[in-house]
Amino acid sequence: MHPHGRTVADAPVKQRLELRPNRSLTGRGRTAVFLSFAAATVVLGFLFLATGAWPVVLFLFLELAGIGYVLTRTARDAGDCEEIVVEDDRMKIIQHAAGRVSQHEFQCYWAKVALEPAGRGRRSAKLLIGSHGRALEIGRALQESEKYRLAQRLGLMVGPAHRDAPPLRGEIIFNSCEEDTHGNFAPR
Template sequence: MDARFTPEGDTGEGLRVIVRPNRTLTLRGMTALFAVLTVVVLTIGIGFTLAGAWPVLPFVGLEAVVVGAVLYRLFRHADDHEQIMVDRERVTVIRWRGRREQRDEFQRYWTKVVLERHRGWYPSQLKVGSHGRFVVIAADVNEKERESLSAALNDFFQKKG
């Protein structure tokens, strides 16, 4: 998670937070992973085919296709992130998912930050909004970072109210 405070206008301070999940696998890494897994699986499949178990080969192809599809999906969502901008009058939440951008705006005075905790293994949800309309933010980060962002946003709203 990347948080930066930036001045907004002449009369006050604003806040700009970029929430970006940890993505360590680059395009080159995804390509190498796919190539290595495909070579290993094809080698095993060809070995079984030479041993007389030819029905294994279609499943090897299916496995390569599934792994390729999963890596393609990861690649398409590698740049997913959220940006929360607070100025004197508005709170703007911009979420990028795949190639789509979704923008929500709220009046700053009425905006609330709510961290809903769930029981058991289910993760909490951090929501920002007002007047019964809330958007979930920081869903792709771990619990500790979500709590940290919640505390930072609540502190900012209480100080700058």
């Protein structure tokens, strides 16, 4: 199930591929985790208020705020995904990131897929799709080997021979990563 309610099977289009990071915590799970911490904080807060050690309560709520922040970030990123939809010789790329949605469209015939290899100063390869002077990075959160595999699949969907390509349908669930300033890969 897509985090925004659609499923791959529902799609009334010719071809669709979805890139979705693996997430095991559901919205209900997140709420349950936060509520359990909040309940414990309130109970302990009353206990320490009653005994006169009121400054303990400040630390308890400070911690609860930290947990809330992390869970909110987790919820915001839970919907992150990329959809690649091919329809009537057009390739649509819909990116969901941090609660925002952006859509980009390319002509399959003219579009090109390029993989810029990792180099100095940037340790991760960059997967680009573009045409007519525009380029868009896709699969940024994929790890290196997955980018190569995706580049191969997308390469068949563009250019003069794109009509003969095998159908592109399904989803890639991956352990998402992004590169930090020191070249380490970190989960998003």
